[in-house]
Amino acid sequence: MFQLLAYFRFWLRSGNAHGLHSPFVFGLYTSVVRHTGFFGAYAPIEERRRELLRSSASIGVTDFGAGSHTGAGQQRRIADIARTAAKPPHLAKLLFRLVNYFRPATILELGTSLGLTTSYLAAADSRQQVVTFEGCPNVATVARETFATLGLSNINIVEGNIDDTLALALAALSKPVDFAFFDGNHRLEPTLRYFELCLAHRTNESVFVFDDIHWSEEMEQAWEAIKAHPEVTMTVDLFYIGLVFFRKNQPKQHFWLRA
Secondary structure: OHHHHHHHHHHHHOEOOOOOOOHHHHHHHHHHHOOOOOOOOHHHHHHHHHHHHHOOOEEEOOOOOOOOOOOOOOEEEHHHHHHHOOOOHHHHHHHHHHHHHHOOOEEEEEOOOOOHHHHHHHHOOOOOEEEEEEOOHHHHHHHHHHHHHHOOOOEEEEEOOHHHHHHHHHHHOOOOOOEEEEOOOOOHHHHHHHHHHHHOOOOOOOEEEEEOOOOOHHHHHHHHHHHHOOOOOEEEEOOOEEEEEOOOOOOOEEEEEOO
């Protein structure tokens, strides 16, 4: 019910390319968000998704985040995780197009799950380094199988509670964080804490993407706090995800666009 009401509010406020006065956002929206073409990287990743959806195996899952709306327990079927926890194809493909458009050298993903979205991030350019964080060792094992199946070697998976691993991993990076996808904890305080940690490693051109910004009241509060942050100059609310920019040459603006 919360998400239905949130979507109704979003629909009343959002629009499309018509009336967009920002050349930067207009180009992003028309060339990336609304892009309907096909990339060759899509097919093998979606074939891996189908394999996971057909799997009869179960694994023990340790969840450090806000849990699942489905009420899933600690022992879960891989097929159920693929169906409920992995990003759906249209959102994963949008992340691929964002990476393909901005060409980041270093990508962070907070929340690996079975590695499908990670694979979309990594497949955009093999020269890019993807550092992804997964709290559950059993889930991380399946993700590694995903990367091996797809032949992706530009991914480094960090296991353990992100509360313990993120700061250390950021300190070990040799380059700034050009692109970050936050999908590791759907609660207010951790989301803002992870944002602040990554903020110290961003550049003027960095792009931060937050998943499920209208998932709960807490996530909406986190999104509003991020929008109000003095270093944030522009945001794009696509309902399911939110894009954050730090471009100092842009006036502070917030956009609500229908994907």
